[in-house]
Amino acid sequence: MTTAAVPILEADGMSVRYGPQWILRDVSFRVEAGECLGLVGPSGTGKSALLRHLLALEQTAGGHLSLFGRRIDGPDDPVLHLLRRRIGILFQGGALFSALDVLENVALPPRAMHLPTDWANAMARVALSEAGLDPIVTGHKKPAELSGGMATRAALARAIVLGPELLVLDEPTQGLDPPVARAFVTALRELRHRSSSTVLLVTHDLETLRALADRIAVLGEGKLLTIGTPDEVTRYDHPVVHDYFQGWRTLA
Amino acid sequence: MTDEASPANALPPPRVRLLRDGGRDLLVVEGAWTLHTLAPKNVRRPLLRRLHTGARNAPWRLSAAEFDAAGACFLLTAWSGTLPPDLEGDEEQRALLEHCRNALQGEEAPAPRVSPLEALGASVLGSGRSLLHALEVLGGFALRTLAVLSGRRRPHLGALSREITATGVRALFIVALVSLLIGIVISYLIALEARGYSAYGLLIFVLGVAILRELGPVLAALLVAGRSGSAITAEIGVMRIRGELDALRAMGLDEGGRLIDPKIVALVVALPLLTLWSDFFALAGGLLTASLTLNLPVGHLVDLIPQTVPSSDYWIGIGKAAVFGLVIGIVATTFGLEIEADSQSLGEKTTRSVVTAITTVILLDALAALAFRSIGLS
Structure with missing residues (x-):
């Protein structure tokens, strides 16, 4: 087995349950190295719940999860501590630490690895400029002083500061107005172009999906409905998929 | 690995x-x-x-x-x-x-340096601002209360009932426990001393005055400031951070009448009642301990209370409790409204709210002791 064949993330028959309620059953898919997989589905289909399980933040109700070819036993698996450094996550709404300024937020992952301050800060400033922010202007601002677009960019900088092999984007354009969202998507595309990292994208926004995703997985009715290239998925004959991608053709 | x-x-x-x-x-x-x-x-x-x-x-x-x-x-x-x-x-x-x-590249903006003098000035100004805010909250509360009393405004009785449950009913156990223990401790120490002089009347007088006039209201106020004062500050703060206060205002609902007044009124109502409750348990603990230590029937000691302790001491205690409730409510809501949109500010203001409420309560208690020194105490 060559390293190229190992998927970055593999869900094998994963099920998600909250209390007595099954949210998702038997979800299997792979995120291959270098691709951008879009994870979509109507509201309430368990995208965020699945994402929490894919990041091993919660115990799955069934099935297996592998990250970088390594089977994960649960949220307490000791190997996760090291694997998580290889994953950058842009949380919904940014989840910047409000008590820290922007530079401190972005420098936190390298600082947590006990890297020296000047190196960590240099990495943070480079990551900020990669994400399209001026480190001098925004570095010392508190997250509360940022606009929505800037906060998302700062959160992106924090997600990419360690040069992750897997970048997870949870609703990256939510709450951004169209021009800001477009600029952000362009920045993401450029970033992917430069770093060729693998991306798992959870989004509601078809435009973002169209611009970034190489493959799309559609959740609905408590399961994975279909997965494939945008063309395959949008042609898939299922009422939920059909509804969801209404207007996809006209978007082009 | x-x-x-x-x-x-x-x-x-x-x-x-x-x-x-x-x-x-x-x-x-x-x-x-x-x-x-x-x-x-x-x-x-x-x-x-x-x-x-x-x-x-x-x-x-x-x-x-x-x-x-x-x-x-x-x-x-x-x-x-x-x-x-x-x-x-x-x-x-x-x-x-x-x-x-x-x-x-480019000079990083130097971290703003604050001299100790500046920091002192900022903290004094900050306290001054908080005092002004507190007066504003008090003024708004007074105006709305007058409007309710004159029938020009309807009170939110549902909210008031919820708040009284939260601040009063849920505090019953802790107030009873603490009061009972304090009553036992004080009574035991005094009884040991009083036994030598057979000064039972004095023992009851000291117990009665100490508990009814001072310990009851102050203990209840300190517990409520810690329990409900912090909860109120944090609740209003989180509502402010999440934009719920703006939502209330934007929908034309007044946050004063719906959110703030019920909390303050609940404290003003609940604290005197909690004081009564605290008085009861502290006296019960005190009298039981005294009767066990001195080998006197409890009934005899209970009979001594109305003879030695003037009723004005009791009323002063209850009156103080109502004022303490008002103070805790005003302080807690003031700091809650001052919370800014970051997690640090929430912790900081909640701490300051409790510390300020407790300090103010004790300060007012000292002033009351001076002001009412000629009332009661026989």
Whole structure:
């Protein structure tokens, strides 16, 4: 087995349950190295719940999860501590630490690895400029002083500061107005172009999906409905998929 | 374990080599300069020494090395943010290094330095502002209460009932427990002393005055300030951070009448009742202990209370409790409304709310002791 064949993330028959309620059953898919997989589905289909399980933040109700070819036993698996450094996550709404300024937020992952301050800060400033922010202007601002677009960019900088092999984007354009969202998507595309990292994208926004995703997985009715290239998925004959991608053709 | 941390562990380790090339020194940067290869301290230290001492003007060769953004940042920090003038490397490496250098360029704004005097001034001004805010809250509360009393405004009785449950009913157990224990302790210590003089009347007088006039209201107020004062500040603060207060205002619902007044009124109502409750348990503990220590029937000691303790002491205690409730309510809501949109401010203001409420209660208690010194006390 060559390293190229190992998927970055593999869900094998994963099920998600909250209390007595099954949210998702038997979800299997792979995120291959270098691709951008879009994870979509109507509201309430368990995208965020699945994402929490894919990041091993919660115990799955069934099935297996592998990250970088390594089977994960649960949220307490000791190997996760090291694997998580290889994953950058842009949380919904940014989840910047409000008590820290922007530079401190972005420098936190390298600082947590006990890297020296000047190196960590240099990495943070480079990551900020990669994400399209001026480190001098925004570095010392508190997250509360940022606009929505800037906060998302700062959160992106924090997600990419360690040069992750897997970048997870949870609703990256939510709450951004169209021009800001477009600029952000362009920045993401450029970033992917430069770093060729693998991306798992959870989004509601078809435009973002169209611009970034190489493959799309559609959740609905408590399961994975279909997965494939945008063309395959949008042609898939299922009422939920059909509804969801209404207007996809006209978007082009 | 490190296998999982570094996918790049197959790469050659980073190093700096000195090469003599046709009579001149050449510094050759080799191996993989990535986050994962450079993360261990023992790898970094010799490299840093090499990079620092490497003659500033000596030529560098990068072509044999491989690096990512973290590695480029590492080189640049070692070179104090500048690139050596004589640098040999391929296009891609130069581009990455220059990209990182550009990001690092420019003076970082110096962290604002605050002198101790400035900090003192800011804290005094801050306290002054808080006092003004508190007066504003008090004024608004008074105006709305007058409007309710004159029938021009409808009170939110549902909210009031919920608040009284939260601040009063749920505090019953803790107030009873603390009061009982304090009553037992005080009574035991005084009874030991009083036994020598057979001064039972004095014992009951001291117990009665201490508990009814001071301990009951102050104990209840301190417990409520810690329990409900902090809860009110945090609740209003979180509502403010999440924009719920703006939503209330925007929908034309007044946050004063719906949110603030019920909390203050609940405290003003609940605290005197809790004081009564506290009086009961402290006296019960005190009298039981005294009767056990002195071998006197409890009934006899209970009979002594109305004879020795003036009823005005009791009323002063209850009256103080109502004022304490008002103070705790005003302080807690004032600090809640001052919370800003970050997590640190929430903790800070909640702490200040409790500390201010407790300090104010004790200060007012001291003033009351002076003001009412000629009332009661026989």
